Amino acid sequence: MRRTLAVAAIVALGLAASPAAATATPVRSWPSYVLGPHADQVTPKRAEARGTVSHAGSLVHPHGRPTTLTTIAGRTPASVVLDFGQDIAGTPYLDISQVSGTATLNLVTGEAREFLRRPAATTLAAPAATGAQQVTVASATGLEVGNTITLGAQTRTIVGFDAATRIVDLDRPLEQDVAAATAVTTAPGAPASDESRGLAGVGGPDNLQVTAPGRVAAGFHGGFRFILLTLTTPGTVQVSGLGVDFQAYRATARDYRGWFLSSDEQLNRMWYAGAYTLQLNMKPAGLNGLPDARIYDGAKRDRSIWTGDLLVQGPTIINTLGDVGADYLRSSLDALFATQRADGALPGSPDFAKRTSPAGSPLFYSNNYSGYGARAAIDYFRYTGDREYILGLLPNLRRELAYNATFLTADNLVASNDRDYWQATQTGAVTKYSIDYYILLREMAWLERTVGSATDAAGYDATADAIKTAVNAKLWNPTLGAYGQSTDHPDVLVEDANALALQYGFVPAGRRAGVLRALKTLWTPYGAILGPGLQDPTGHTIEPFGNGMETAGRFAVDDVDGALALMRRTWGPMVDPGNPLYTGGLWEFKNSSGGVNRPTASLAHGWAASPTVQLTQQILGVQPVGAGYTTWTIQPRPGRVAWAQGVVPTRHGDISARWTSGNHRFNLHVSTPGNTSGTVAVPAGKRSIVLVDGRPVRPRITEGYAQLSLRGGRHTITVQR
Structure with a gap:
């Protein structure tokens, strides 16, 4: 991917690039949103x-x-x-x-x-009599001189303690007896x-x-x-x-190969927070005793490669950092495929446990995560067009697909007692696992048609078609107005499976509104829960990973307002600098009150970065179709956003787009590499007047969009609605 615009030129493109920008909501230039440190x-x-x-x-x-x-x-x-x-x-x-x-x-x-600071939470190990100025506690963890200590109804100050004997010195005598096993707490606690x-x-x-x-x-x-x-x-x-x-990847505006800017301040913050999250997740080569570069799941924890996270991280890191991001993703995939089992299974993480080695050891965590690993590799090829690399991996991908095929039942559904990403096992023929396998089959079919066997591709497509038919016939619940969790739990509504069903075309047009309504019953002020019975007992109540699936599903059926509303609930508080939990990054999960409930919660976590990808692909509208953007689609979904603009890096050169929407008029300006081609889709009705480069055309109108086939170059599309 080469950079065809210098930063100065990109900045100049900013607000001045759009005639309507002067009347839009004032926002800053895109480099001002970049969160990386200015110095080492x-x-x-x-x-x-x-x-x-x-x-x-x-x-x-x-x-x-x-x-x-x-x-x-x-x-x-x-x-x-x-x-x-x-x-x-x-x-x-x-x-x-x-x-x-x-x-x-x-x-x-x-x-x-x-x-x-961690407050002590212990008990008295022995009774303490009235007048005592020393007490013995069951644990000295969390004690610090100067902290208050509460024993039942009495509060004192700690003036000393012995960690070995657990004897605590108080600033004044107790005024009444305190029984053994009485709860003892301190504030604010020890470091x-x-x-x-x-x-x-x-x-x-x-x-x-x-x-x-x-x-x-x-x-x-x-x-x-x-x-x-x-x-x-x-x-x-x-x-x-x-x-x-x-010592993560320090990116200034000059290091960005892609960018995004819109009339919406909050959405802009989300895009750059996702980009910065990925930079915090990037382990440079040579750090911590490991010679290779890697994309970890979180900046703080687990600091491991996770295949589920890579599904979000791969497109994000390439869309924002171009070749640098691609190199990190390829290196991470190398670590993953080096640990593939003989039966084809890929670990959920190739480097999870690090107690004996910085390189860690593989964790074969989930059959579904095994499929995620294959999809992450296919994504790498889709975004980069690196044919040589994917051909080298093709035998590994075929082996992994064969492994996943062993969980397909005679009913063309996937039954696997699997933990997936939220750490609670689902049983029976599971809707989400069936759809995930369908997605993998479609991805492999695309890959085989591009670099492999057309015969294999046709077989994968046939199996995928059978799965889609089976899911609709056996897992749809008309009472829910949505798909049930599984054959064991057909009456349980789940977010992820229904979101993926929308995104990947499982839901017939007549049922879409019902599924969208059903999903909205899972919304809270802080985002959507996974569904009854699926909450992780350690606090994974609201998953940005799952919420990202829902926003993607809503975009896919043109519920732009719903997608952005859920984005604001889930990610809006994360990008608010006034939030006590603000880190500039995006969080692994939330609890039911919108915060986190344990110290090890990761507040810069890769799987949460889906707004960055989706704002580029759905609001700006740029997506790859052929490998490496040889062919592409540009389909902005404006919703209530007044304008957007940005750049997407590709191996052929940058794709830039900017559009304005308002007053019954839509204007789109695109610049794409000359040796590429694609489809542009713009919001239009059957009575709209559509101009391409100033000339009227009569495009095909499909589901509210005018479809135009264009060769690479500069084009202006105007719609008068």
Whole structure:
């Protein structure tokens, strides 16, 4: 893919490119939405102190006076919370200007401020009598001098404790007896890491021994917005500087090969948050002892390649970063296919468990995820046109398809006691698994017709047709007005299966409105739930992965307003800088109240980035048809959006599009590589006047869109409705 527009030219294209832009909602130029750091060393934006700390603000705005932390035995340890304003990744460092004796600085990182400290939640190990100033607790985890401690109805301050004996010293005597096993809580708690070191292989708390002035580096931390720095030993330390060596993929506007801009500020934020999420997920070659580049599922956790995530990450990373993104995806696929089993199965993650090696070991998590891995490889070819690479993988893909075929029943449905992506096993012939296998068959048929066997392609299509017929005959529930979960649970409404049914043409036109209504019964103010009985007990109540399937399904049947409404519920709070959980990235999941309910929740997670892909493909309207965009389709779905514009990189050159909609008029300007061709579809009715490059045409009108076949080049399409 070559870049045909310099950044300056792209910026100039911005708002001035559209005559209607001056009257549209004011927005910023697209580079101003880019979230990557401007330099390899990142410094905090805000500081907040606790205990005896002077000049904490010097860590944000150095002015010659170092930040001084002083901890006195028996008093609150000196600490500073540093806020970087959004998620970053890398190695924190401290510049020490002075230290008294030997000091220990504890450093923990966190994506969410609320999990930087972990309150104790324990019980009394022995009864405590009236007048006692010492109590023994069952666990010392979460204790810190200076915190309040509540024992039943009495609240005191911790002035000391022994972690080995679990004896806690109180600031004043108890006024009444407290029985053994009484609940004990503390606030705000002790420093705690939100990282899962056993999964990620990195992170956790750093205890830095400081003996002399100079630079002290912590370990690598994969995704965090906050640092909590605590002087845990008595003494004084002066810190003249603190920063982070950024060690994900740092992309400035000059590194973007694709971009998006619209009249809608919130949608713009979503697009760039998805792009930045992927950059945080990118592990550069050589980092953490691994020579290859990889796309991890999350910045912080699990820091593993996951096939389900790649379905979203692949198109996102290529649409935003072009060749760089393609290289990362290909390297990740190499790691995946290197661990393929002899029976054809692909692991859900090729590098999940990292307890003994940075490379991890494969986790054969789900039969459905095995199929996702094959689809991710086909996506790579669709977006890049890398024929040599896909031909090398074709035997592996055929073996994987044969493995998935073993779960097809005589009724042409897929029965597999599988966990899929939400970690709860479904039984019987499952609607979603059947549709997923149908999708894989169609993808393989496209691939075989392009680079392989037309005979095999015809066979795959025939099997796919039989599955579609069986799903409609045996899994449709007229009472639900939608497809049931499975033959074992035909009365359970699920989001994902019905969303995919809409996206992939399973739902006859007369049933679509009913399915859309049924899906809307699963909506909450914070997004859609998966469906009754499918919630993960660890908190996966609202899945951006599943919600992305629903928005894609709604776009596919031209319910643009519904798709954008669900986007706003699900992703809108994530891109609000005023949200306490804001990271600049998109979150793995939400709980039923719209937040997260555990410290290890990933707040920069690849499978949540579907708005970036869908805004490019559905609102801007650009999608590949032939491998590497040799052929393409451009079909904007404006809904209530006033205008949009952007660029999509391809191996043949950039595809750019910009459109305006309003006052019964639709204008589209496209520029596509000269050696390509495709279809342009614009909103129109049977009485609309359609002009192509100023000349009236009589296009075919299908489902509210005028269909035009065009060769590559510059074209202007105008519709007067």
